[in-house]
Amino acid sequence: MAIQVITNFKFIHEKFKLNGVYYSNEALLHVASNFIKEGEPYEKEVGKFLQHWLDENEFVVVKTSGSTGTPKSIKIKKQAMVNSALATGEFFDLKPSDKALHCLPTRFIAGKMMLVRAMVLGLEIDLEAPTAHPDFNIYRAYNFCAMVPLQLDNILQDFNLIKTIIVGGAPVSTALIEKLQGIDSHVYESYGMTETVTHIALKKLNNLPPSLRGKAKRSAESFKTLPNIRISKDERDCLVIDAPKLSEEKIITNDLVEIYSETEFKWLGRIDNVINSGGLKFFPEQIEAKLQDKIQARFFIASKPHETLGEQLILLVEGGIESIDPSAFSSLKRNERPKNIFTLKQFVETASGKVQRKKTVELISHNWS
Structure with a gap:
């Protein structure tokens, strides 16, 4: 039997598993209810999101981080989240039954998208408390995980258990990047925001040829966009994102950039700063x-x-x-x-x-x- 390809938010991939168990839509709603009633705080967040994902609405309400202004609630179409998951799956060649680790707060877009990727791509995802030092199963190998820099720094000794790690939410220090060199895991810094349905571009941080290392080398400092995403600059030299599968309108940011091509750029900083x-x-x-x-x-x-x-x-x-x-x-x-x-x-x-x-x-x- 051919493995299904999920392209609509109303369906869950037949290979999807949560903490080692497959759930239908109805069963997953029951799990969500139990999480909300009896779960740990991070599980309650998971339960609330799963209920919203499985309801009749075509969107979910997500809060922005508020790092550059007052936090606000915005509506994001579920289909846009599906499209984002598909782009990530294509970029990293994620396959059904691949193992994923979820250790981010689900109340923010990055945590929500880990669950969406699992349901859309058919990943087997394990939930762990979103602490500074994730206490995950050291006897289980994972294909994919998203973390913040502090978490990444704290699990260096267990890196080789995760094939691919994306890191975001804060700048990655040069000291941490140096620690990443020579390890087997593939680590990428992500660029994105709530309005772009998490990351729309990635930058490889390790396993680069020696000739490409160094701050002055373009290949070691530039972000590359995911499939079906194009970029440009406005009159302020700020990044403009054209992602028709994520947003009906172009997304104008306050991030100053140097553009190398319509799919590659260097981030310079916030125009506000x-x-x-x-x-x-x-x-x-x-x-x-x-x-x-x-x-x-x-x-x-x-x-x-x-x-x-x-x-x-x-x-x-x-x-x-x-x-x-x-x-x-x-x-x-x-x-x-x-x-x-x-x-x-x-x-x-x-x-x-x-x-x-x-x-x-x-x-x-x-x-x-």
Whole structure:
């Protein structure tokens, strides 16, 4: 009998399994109900999503992360989520009965999409609590998993149990990328957002030929889009995404990029974060990348008002660090070095743990006078 190909959200793949068990639509609704009534907090989230997925609506309501503004609820068509799952399956050549690990919060789009991929592609998916250190079955090999950088860093010793890992939700530090070199697992950094139904582009982080490693090499720094997705720039030099199977309209982002082709780009940073100091433009994210392995605490680059320069670069550091060795800034150009360092006990975060830069800067703005 031929293996079914699922292209409609109303059907579940015959090879789909949740925690080792196959469920029909009706049985899966029963499982969802049990999760909500008796499950752990992360299982309750899974149960709620499964109920929404199996209802009569053609969309689900998803909250944005709020990292660049106030979180908002948006409607995403279930068929768009199916199309996204199919694109990921094609990119990674995922097959029915492949094993997947789910260790992200299901209340956000990345966690929801892990379940959708399993139901659409026929994956056997295991649920684990979305903790900083996923406690998954070390005796079971997995084909696919999505994680945040902190989780990735914490399971380095078990990497070879997962064939392919996509990582997103926060920048991947240069120190972590170095740790990834030489391991068997294939690790990709993802680019996407709630509005794009999770990732629409991926960048390989390890197992690259030595000649391609290094920050200056295009092949080691560029994202490549998934099938049926094309990109361009607007007049601000921000990324515009043309993904007809995910969105009826082009998606205009606030991400500054360098375009290499209609399917390949380099991410420079958020236009919201760009600092104009003395007529020069600085991308905080690019400076932060140079400092990632030099400063142990969480930090970010921002600016404060300056009479002659307009804006002046500053560094905000979280925690009780009293001073930073000047050698930490040796990799920066002279005009990239922050003129002031501010320490805060805790940064302002979104519900998903992302730093809210502007609100955090407001906490120390009274110290500028």
